[in-house]
Every structure is written in C-alpha cells, then in structure tokens.
Amino acid sequence: MSAKDQQIKKLERSTKLTVWMAGKSSRNKSLSDKICRFLVSRATAVKPEDDFLRDPLIDNDQGFDPDELDRFQRGESG
Amino acid sequence: MPAPMPIDPQDVVNAKYEPRKTRPGVTTKRTICASCDIACSVVTEVEKGRVVRVRSSDNPIFRDNICMKGIIAPKGFANPNRILHPMKRVGERGSGEWEQVTWEEAFADIGARLKAIIAEHGPEAWAVSTSQWNTATDHGLGRRIMNHIGSPNWTSGVALCAGNTAAINRFTYGWFPIGDFQNTKCIVLMGHNPRRHSWTPMYTWIKQAQARGAKLIVTAPRRSSSAERADIWLPLKVGSDAAMMFGWLKVIIDEELYDKDFVANWTIGFEELKKRVDEYPLGRVAKLTGCDPDMIAKAARMYATEGPAIIPWTPITDMQRNSTSGIRLQSILRSICGYIDVPGGEHLQGFNPDVINESTIEMHHVLSDEQKAKQLGSDKHPAFTYRGQERFRGPTKKVWGQEYANLVMGCHMTPPSSLFRAMAGEGPYPVKAFFFLGNNPMMSYANMKLIIKAMMNQDLVVAHEQFMTPSAQLADYILPADSWLERPWLMDSFGWMSTVRTSEKSMEPQGECRSTFEFWKSLAGALARPEIVPWETLEKFYDYRLQKLGMGWEEFGATTDVHFGPPEFRKYLKTGFATPSGKVELWSSALEEMGFDPLPYFREDPPIDPNYPLKLFTGVREDGFFQTGHRHIEEMRKRHPEPLMFVSPGTAEKYKLEEGEWVEVENELAKISIKVAIKDAMPDDLIRIPHGWWKPEMKQGAGHLSGALKYADAQLCRDDEDYLDLEQGIPHLKGVPCRVNKVAQSQDDETARTQVEFAK
Numbered sequence: 001m002s003a004k005d006q007q008i009k010k011l012e013r014s015t016k017l018t019v020w021m022a023g024k025s026s027r028n029k030s031l032s033d034k035i036c037r038f039l040v041s042r043a044t045a046v047k048p049e050d051d052f053l054r055d056p057l058i059d060n061d062q063g064f065d066p067d068e069l070d071r072f073q074r075g076e077s078g
Numbered sequence: 079m080p081a082p083m084p085i086d087p088q089d090v091v092n093a094k095y096e097p098r099k100t101r102p103g104v105t106t107k108r109t110i111c112a113s114c115d116i117a118c119s120v121v122t123e124v125e126k127g128r129v130v131r132v133r134s135s136d137n138p139i140f141r142d143n144i145c146m147k148g149i150i151a152p153k154g155f156a157n158p159n160r161i162l163h164p165m166k167r168v169g170e171r172g173s174g175e176w177e178q179v180t181w182e183e184a185f186a187d188i189g190a191r192l193k194a195i196i197a198e199h200g201p202e203a204w205a206v207s208t209s210q211w212n213t214a215t216d217h218g219l220g221r222r223i224m225n226h227i228g229s230p231n232w233t234s235g236v237a238l239c240a241g242n243t244a245a246i247n248r249f250t251y252g253w254f255p256i257g258d259f260q261n262t263k264c265i266v267l268m269g270h271n272p273r274r275h276s277w278t279p280m281y282t283w284i285k286q287a288q289a290r291g292a293k294l295i296v297t298a299p300r301r302s303s304s305a306e307r308a309d310i311w312l313p314l315k316v317g318s319d320a321a322m323m324f325g326w327l328k329v330i331i332d333e334e335l336y337d338k339d340f341v342a343n344w345t346i347g348f349e350e351l352k353k354r355v356d357e358y359p360l361g362r363v364a365k366l367t368g369c370d371p372d373m374i375a376k377a378a379r380m381y382a383t384e385g386p387a388i389i390p391w392t393p394i395t396d397m398q399r400n401s402t403s404g405i406r407l408q409s410i411l412r413s414i415c416g417y418i419d420v421p422g423g424e425h426l427q428g429f430n431p432d433v434i435n436e437s438t439i440e441m442h443h444v445l446s447d448e449q450k451a452k453q454l455g456s457d458k459h460p461a462f463t464y465r466g467q468e469r470f471r472g473p474t475k476k477v478w479g480q481e482y483a484n485l486v487m488g489c490h491m492t493p494p495s496s497l498f499r500a501m502a503g504e505g506p507y508p509v510k511a512f513f514f515l516g517n518n519p520m521m522s523y524a525n526m527k528l529i530i531k532a533m534m535n536q537d538l539v540v541a542h543e544q545f546m547t548p549s550a551q552l553a554d555y556i557l558p559a560d561s562w563l564e565r566p567w568l569m570d571s572f573g574w575m576s577t578v579r580t581s582e583k584s585m586e587p588q589g590e591c592r593s594t595f596e597f598w599k600s601l602a603g604a605l606a607r608p609e610i611v612p613w614e615t616l617e618k619f620y621d622y623r624l625q626k627l628g629m630g631w632e633e634f635g636a637t638t639d640v641h642f643g644p645p646e647f648r649k650y651l652k653t654g655f656a657t658p659s660g661k662v663e664l665w666s667s668a669l670e671e672m673g674f675d676p677l678p679y680f681r682e683d684p685p686i687d688p689n690y691p692l693k694l695f696t697g698v699r700e701d702g703f704f705q706t707g708h709r710h711i712e713e714m715r716k717r718h719p720e721p722l723m724f725v726s727p728g729t730a731e732k733y734k735l736e737e738g739e740w741v742e743v744e745n746e747l748a749k750i751s752i753k754v755a756i757k758d759a760m761p762d763d764l765i766r767i768p769h770g771w772w773k774p775e776m777k778q779g780a781g782h783l784s785g786a787l788k789y790a791d792a793q794l795c796r797d798d799e800d801y802l803d804l805e806q807g808i809p810h811l812k813g814v815p816c817r818v819n820k821v822a823q824s825q826d827d828e829t830a831r832t833q834v835e836f837a838k
Contacts, residue, residue: 011261011421012647018260019645022139026639041138052285053142055274061149063123063131070128073588075158 101125108135108639110569110581112562113147113154114704115211115240116277117569119639120144122584128152129563129584137639143282145275146714147704154711155561155588159774160544162589165556171534172552172780181590181600184555189604191538195511201228202452204511205497209234209241209487210436212516213542213559213594214567217619218436218484219611220515220594223602225445226610230453230464231500231509233492235522235705237462238397238808241488243405244574245462246806248470249666250409252477252656254485255424256575257388259283262422264293264380264387268319268408269394269812271302275701280390293384295377297322298394299695300724300766301759310377314367316695316764317813320400321680322374323407325363327355329378330415336382337416344650345413347665347677354677366680382415386422397697398812402461402805403678406666410678413662419648426650427576428478430643434623435573437484454505455496459807460672462491466805469658469668477649477656486572493807494523495797501532510535515542515594516559518706520549521770521786524795524809527748534780542597545710548786551778558591565593566635568620576643580635595619674805683813684800690745690815692729696767696791697811706770721789722755723818724766730756733818742819743767748793749819765818767791 001009024036048054071077104125111118111132119140123131129152134144164184169175195203206224210216212235224232234241244254259265265284272281288294288307296308297319305311314322330336331352341348360371367374381387389412395404417423429435442464456463467489471481484490501509512533520529533539533552541553550556567581587593592600595616602611613619620631627634634641654660658667670676699705702714709715723743725735735741735754742749743765752767760766771789778784787793794814801810 008420008647012645015258015261015421015647016645019642023640023642026137026139027637028137029637037138044138044141050289053274053278053282057146058134058142058144058149061131061133063133063149064152066126066128066130069130069152069156072153073156073158073160 104130107582107584108580109562109584110567110579111144111148111151112212112214112567113145113151113708114276116279117579118143118145118148118279119579120148122563124584127585128156135639139640143279145278146702147275147708150711150713151561151563153713154708155544155563157545157710159546159710160588161546161550161556161558162591163558164590167554171539171554174551174779176556181557181592184557185600185604188538188540188555189601189606192511193605195537196227199508199510202231202449202507203509204229204513205231205233205492205501205509206513206515207233207494207519208513208515208517208594209236210572211236211487214562214569215565215593215595215616216515216598217568217595218440219598221440221442221484221490223598223605223607223610225441226607227605228445228449230445230450230490231492231497232490233494233497234487235517236486236488237491237494237806238523238811239393240391240396241486241491242396242401242462242806242808243391244485244488245467245491246402246405247409248467248485248489248656249461249663249668250406250657251413251418251426251662252470252473253426253428253483254574255412255418255426257390258386258422258425259287259388259390262287262292262386262388264295264384266295266297266381266387266389267304267308268389268392269298270390270392271298271304273303273701276699293380295380299761299764300757310373310380312367312369312373312377313761314369315813316693317398317400317683317810318367319395319398320404320407320678321358321363321366322369323404323411324355324358324678324680325360325367325371325374326378326381326411327351327407327414328358328360328363329375330382330411331355333379335379336414340416340418341414344655345662345664346659347663348414350677351410351664354679358680366682381411385415386417386420387415388417388422388424393697394812397808397810399801399803399810400679400681401803401808403680406678410664413664418662419650421647425647427574427643428649429480429483429573430570430576430578430641432624432627432641432643433568433570433578434626435570436487437482437573438480439623440482440484442482442484442490452507453492454500454509455493455807459493459496459802459805461669461805462488463493464490466668466672469671470656473656473658473660477653484573486574495525495528495802495807495809498523498525498529498532502528502535511538511540512536513540513542514549515597518547518549518770520552520783521547521706521772521790521792524792524797524801524811525747526786526790526792526795528797529792542594544591545774546778546784547706548772548783548790551783552780557597558589559597560587560591560593564588564591566616566620566631568623568631568635578641580638582635669805681804687815690817692763692765692816692818693813694743694765694767694794694816695812695814696795697769698766700768703770706772709772710774721752721768721771723752724755724757724760725818726760726762726764727756727758728762729760729765730754732762734820735818740821740823742821743794743816744819745794745796745814745816747796750790750793751788751821765816767794
C-alpha cells in the first residue's frame with residue numbers, strides 16, 4: 001500500500017469515527033451518546049476571542065412578545 | 079476531531095447538554111430554518127401557541143448556525159399582509175380583484191379547468207415552477223402527479239442555481255459531490271462569498287478550515303470579504319471563470335501535478351483534454367481573464383499540491399454562457415488532481431439507504447418515453463432534461479441502486495426560457511396552465527417581459543404563496559402557504575447528500591395556510607387521482623418514507639437531529655463511476671452523443687456594442703433578503719431600503735455618478751431604477767445589480783406589480799441565444815452589456831412614502 005493510500009485510509013477511519021460520534025452526540029439519549037456529546041462539544045468549542053460567529057444582532061436577540069405579535073398581525077402595531 | 083482528552087468520570091455523568099434558559103411558559107422545538115436555502119438547524123421558542131424566538135441549535139455540530147433572516151422569522155410570518163385564505167381572481171387578470179373561497183371550492187374549479195386544458199391540448203400543456211428547496215414538503219409529489227398525468231414540463235430556480243450544477247456534474251463522474259470541509263487543506267471559492275449572515279454554515283466551515291491552516295483561493299471580479307481573507311485572490315474578468323480553469327489545467331498538466339495513477343486508471347479522454355488545454359497558454363488565459371499569469375500559475379499549483387482540495391458549489395458558473403464548460407472544468411480539476419471521493423476532497427455520498435428518497439417518490443418511470451420526448455427545450459438545450467440525463471439511468475442503477483437520481487431536483491428539468499416561450503405562444507405546442515409554488519417566477523428567471531406575456535397568455539394560473547408577490551398578482555387562484563414554523567419536515571438534502579435531518583412543527587398554521595404536501599394531495603383528489611398521493615397526512619407520508627428504519631415519524635423526529643449515511647469513500651473501486659464508461663469522463667460520451675463538444679471550451683463575449691459600454695452582473699443576494707423574499711419585513715428593509723448599484727470610483731468618475739444618486743440601468747431589453755453606491759472593491763466598467771427587488775407597499779396589479787417593473791433585475795437578463803449556455807439553455811447573468819443613464823432626482827419622495835407606509 002502506497003503512502004498516499006495509507007494516508008487516505010487513516011483519514012477515512014478518522015472521518016468514520018467523527019461521523020459516528022456526531023450521530024451519537026446528536027441523539028444524546030444514552031450514556032455513550034452523552035459522552036460523545038461532551039466530546040463533540042469540547043472539540044467544537046471556540047475561545048471567545050477567536051469566535052468569529054459572535055454578532056450583537058444574534059447574541060442580543062430576545063425574540064418577541066406573543067401578544068405583541070398578535071397585535072402586529074391584526075395590524076394594530078408596527 | 080482532536081485526540082480524546084482525559085475525562086473525569088463525574089464530568090461525563092454530568093455531561094448532558096443543559097438547554098438554555100427560557101422564559102416561563104415557553105416550550106422549545108428543534109427545527110430547520112427555511113428562511114434561505116441552506117437549512118440551518120435551529121431551535122424555536124413557543125409561547126401562547128406562537129413562535130416568539132428563533133435561536134441557534136443546542137447541538138454542538140450546528141453551533142451558531144443562524145442569521146438575521148432566521149431570528150426575524152416570527153415577525154415576518156406574523157405580517158398583517160400575509161395571505162391567510164384561498165383567493166380567487168374575480169376581475170381581469172392582474173386587476174387585483176379577489177374573493178375569498180375555501181380550499182375545497184378552489185380545488186374543485188382548479189381540477190375541472192386543468193382537466194379541460196389537458197383534454198384540449200394534452201398533459202404537456204400543464205407546467206409547474208417550484209422546487210423542494212423552497213417549499214420543503216413538496217418532496218417530489220408535484221413531479222409524481224405530473225409524471226402520472228403525463229406532463230414533463232417542470233422547471234425551477236434550481237435550473238440556474240445548483241440543480242443544473244448537479245446535472246452537469248453527472249456528465250463527468252455520475253453524481254454531484256459535496257466538499258469535505260472538515261478535512262480539506264485547500265478551498266477554492268469561485269465568486270461565491272459566504273458571510274456571517276449569508277450561507278452561515280459554509281462561512282463557518284471555511285473559517286474553521288482556515289484556522290486549521292487550510293489555504294483559500296478566491297476567484298472573483300470584486301474584492302469580496304472572502305477575497306480579502308484569501309491566500310490568493312484572482313480578480314478575473316466577469317464571466318471568464320472557464321478560461322481561468324483552462325489556465326489552471328495548463329499549469330497542472332504541463333508541470334505534471336495531476337494524480338497520474340487516478341488519471342491512468344479511472345479517466346477517459348485525458349489526451350484529448352490535454353490537446354484542448356494546449357489551446358489555452360497562460361498568455362491567452364491572462365488576456366481572457368485579465369489576471370497576472372504568474373498568479374494564475376501560483377493558484378493552480380496551490381490547488382494541485384496543497385490538497386486534498388475542494389471547489390465548493392458556486393452559483394457563478396451556474397449563470398453564464400459557459401456554464402456547462404465551467405461546471406465540467408471544475409469536475410475535471412477535481413478528478414485529475416485525485417480529489418474525488420477521498421477524505422478532504424469531494425465526497426460522492428449517494429442516497430441515504432434508510433429513507434425513501436424524493437427521486438423514488440417522483441416516479442419518473444411512469445412518464446412515457448413519448449411524453450418525455452415532448453419536454454420543451456430538450457431538442458436544443460438538453461443537458462438537464464430527460465433526454466440529456468437518459469444515458470445515466472443504467473450506470474446510476476448499477477452504482478447507486480436506482481435508475482433515476484434527481485439530484486438537487488435538477489436532473490429532469492425543462493429549461494425555463496423554452497418553457498416561457500411556449501407559454502407565451504412561441505413554442506412548438508401550447509402551454510396553457512401554469513402552477514407556481516413558493517416561487518416568484520416572473521422575477522426569478524431571465525426576460526421578465528416574456529414571462530409576464532407568458533403568464534397573461536394562460537387559461538389557468540395557480541399560486542401557492544405566503545405573500546402577494548408580483549407573480550401571485552397575475553394568478554387566478556392563490557392558495558395560502560404554511561411556513562417552516564408551522565409544519566414538520568423530513569429533510570433529505572434533496573438527494574445530493576446522504577444526511578437526513580428533522581424539523582418539528584412549532585405552531586399551528588395561521589389562518590387557512592396549508593403545506594405543499596396538502597396542496598398536491600388536494601390536486602390529486604381534484605383530478606380524480608387520489609391514489610397518486612395516498613397518505614392521509616404529512617406525518618403518515620413520513621412514516622412511509624422511514625419504514626426501512628423500523629420507526630415512524632413521531633419517534634424519529636423526537637429522537638433524531640441528524641441521521642448520517644454510511645461515510646464510505648472511494649466507492650468507485652468496487653462499483654466504478656455512474657457514467658456510460660464507468661470511468662471519469664473527461665471526454666463526455668453523453669455530450670458527444672447529443673451533438674455537443676465532448677470537451678469543455680470557452681465561448682467569448684459577443685463584440686461590444688458602443689451603446690452599452692458597461693457590463694453588469696446580477697444574481698447577488700443581500701444579507702437581509704433571500705431571492706425575492708423578505709421585502710415585507712421592516713427590519714430587513716431598514717438594512718436595505720433601496721436597491722443599490724455597486725460601481726467603482728473610476729467608473730463613477732467617468733460617468734459623473736454620485737453616491738446615493740438615482741440612475742437608470744438600461745440594455746436592449748429594459749431599464750431599471752437604482753441608486754448608486756461607489757465601492758472601492760469594484761473593478762472599473764463593471765456594475766453589480768442586486769437580485770429580486772420589488773416593494774410590497776407599492777401599487778399592485780398588472781402595469782405596476784409592486785415596483786417589480788421599476789426595479790427588478792430580471793428585466794435586464796437576456797435569453798437570446800448569444801446569452802444562453804448552449805447545452806443547458808440557461809442565461810448569462812455575469813457580464814451583460816448595459817449603460818447607466820443619468821435621471822432627474824425625483825425618487826426621494828417615493829423613498830419617503832415607503833418609510834411612511836412602514837411607519838403605519
């Protein structure tokens with residue numbers, strides 16, 4: 001097996017493991033699911049100073065008041 | 079995935095995810111946002127029966143995949159102007175006179191009229207424009223009914239956005255790959271510009287890959303935000319993408335940087351390709367693209383040697399006269415460099431084996447060969463029609479397990495311009511009934527004037543819509559459509575990827591809004607063919623689709639965020655590729671059989687008309703909008719109050735244009751009004767026009783169409799042969815000749831009126 005083949009095999013195994021863990025992590029029911037969730041969560045966490053997805057528009061969003069949405073839908077408010 | 083870290087057992091026991099705090103009385107649902115086409119997994123918060131907030135998913139693999147269009151959705155769908163009841167036109171078409179009817183009354187009449195049209199003109203006289211992408215719960219049921227009834231004339235915005243890419247990718251290796259962003263070492267963005275609030279997951283993957291050390295190459299005429307953080311930016315001339323790729327191939331082949339084993343064992347046509355590539359020495363490519371030859375060579379070397387590399391899908395090559403060649407050249411670069419179906423490269427995933435896919439639901443086998451042959455446009459521009467994809471049926475069955483693979487809905491379409499010409503009475507046979515669902519066709523394809531004529535020439539026009547779009551204003555019936563907050567969704571990535579995700583229903587539909595599933599079920603009943611859509615409810619339909627898993631929708635939806643297909647690579651070692659030869663076809667036997675050049679080529683622009691010295695490109699989305707949608711949302715309109723034409727400082731000076739000035743952009747087809755925005759990032763003599771502008775607050779009906787006749791870019795998009803891709807018949811939107819006219823500045827009043835309308 002060539003060095004390239006070996007590298008591809010290694011990456012294939014790693015990818016299969018990642019997908020398996022992501023699937024279990026998403027299920028998040030059994031203890032092993034929760035271990036995967038913990039690991040995936042740790043692995044995907046980003047330091048606050050490196051977190052390019054922080055955005056005031058998103059982070060400060062508090063949603064809407066349901067009564068206000070009702071009034072808006074009836075045309076009673078802007 | 080990094081190596082496992084030491085874990086305190088107690089930490090693991092407590093490792094369950096803690097849901098974010100919610101207000102008292104609030105429940106949450108796991109949903110998939112459909113505010114644009116990228117389908118982010120999100121969470122909705124529900125209070126008093128309403129979705130009051132949309133936030134990002136609790137699942138770490140979807141962390142922070144949310145944008146401004148998602149968080150505004152609860153208000154967007156509560157808009158007082160949303161269509162909540164079926165409406166029947168009572169005045170002249172486009173008069174704006176409607177009466178409220180019931181769904182049952184509407185479909186009784188629609189069914190009777192459609193049957194009469196089919197009886198007089200044949201089933202091919204019925205056309206549909208939609209996509210599962212926009213409507214979600216279509217799931218191929220529209221195609222299923224059309225196939226049973228006998229009409230091949232289905233088209234979609236995916237004809238010039240991803241669907242056609244999928245279809246053309248099949249010519250080279252039989253499937254449409256998805257880039258493995260998690261393992262790649264080099265990403266090539268061809269004009270595409272994912273951002274924080276536009277294509278957020280892709281933006282995230284690219285940034286994460288760069289943080290790991292992956293290289294980024296951007297080819298784009300303007301200095302986009304992606305270009306600014308690229309390792310190499312090639313500021314090519316608009317529409318010259320195919321020429322650029324010839325330059326890359328010239329370097330890669332001449333310097334023998336390709337994967338020789340893969341080329342020798344798994345491709346056909348390499349020597350012929352080499353000869354074609356030799357027609358594009360770097361000097362010629364530099365002239366065609368306007369880029370420095372040394373930089374072209376540097377980028378080519380980076381792509382070929384820093385891999386595995388990916389060229390993610392881009393709309394840019396979907397929308398130009400060299401679209402087929404451009405998409406094929408991307409496929410060829412991926413192939414000869416050995417990046418196909420390897421980790422870090424481009425993964426051919428196939429269908430998810432556990433879920434009945436939409437291609438199966440569509441039942442293309444029941445449409446007779448005789449009716450398939452009537453598909454409009456398949457004679458001149460067959461690439462993504464039944465005729466063009468016919469040669470892949472056998473190989474697809476062998477490799478992927480079924481004959482029909484309608485990847486991204488794009489593999490059995492009618493070219494839109496051919497359809498609208500027939501609808502306008504300029505085709506080989508009449509088309510007299512037109513349905514559109516979750517689609518604003520008048521503004522979504524080239525030559526809006528033709529499309530208006532086509533719609534006015536119909537005997538029956540039916541819309542399934544949420545708002546009174548310019549297209550809906552010309553309908554005979556408007557059926558109120560539900561939103562992604564109001565229904566469940568089993569999302570199977572449109573057959574492109576093997577990942578399946580679920581979306582829970584968050585709230586009851588408003589008014590009498592119904593899903594696309596219910597629309598098609600109602601139509602099957604109205605045509606006296608209820609057996610075509612036999613499932614009582616959407617949930618029971620999902621039970622059917624999930625039967626191989628041994629669980630129903632209720633259990634699957636409640637327990638599953640995402641269901642992955644098996645992550646297999648290099649499957650071709652066992653099965654070959656799903657092409658006629660079983661190999662990667664650098665020389666396409668399918669294109670050759672249809673009488674087209676089997677190798678890619680570059681078609682240069684027609685000579686410049688001195689009356690139209692500038693070029694425009696369109697198709698560009700603004701962060702607050704998706705396609706022609708979201709114009710009714712005050713918060714989004716405040717971000718984008720008017721359509722803006724981007725122009726370079728040099729061009730602005732040359733034509734004496736000032737920032738904020740209203741001008742007209744004109745070409746042979748039409749002229750539109752737009753405001754000037756001078757941008758350093760723009761090259762000279764090129765202007766950027768945003769896609770899909772209309773103003774819901776402006777006067778409705780024929781002759782007005784809520785400002786579409788004044789602002790819509792589709793009016794400038796040509797569909798004459800010089801501006802169509804030969805193989806697909808899709809329009810050239812990346813470099814259309816035009817001029818800018820100075821006008822009297824009278825539109826500030828209109829802007830003020832718009833603000834007053836919103837204030838009300």
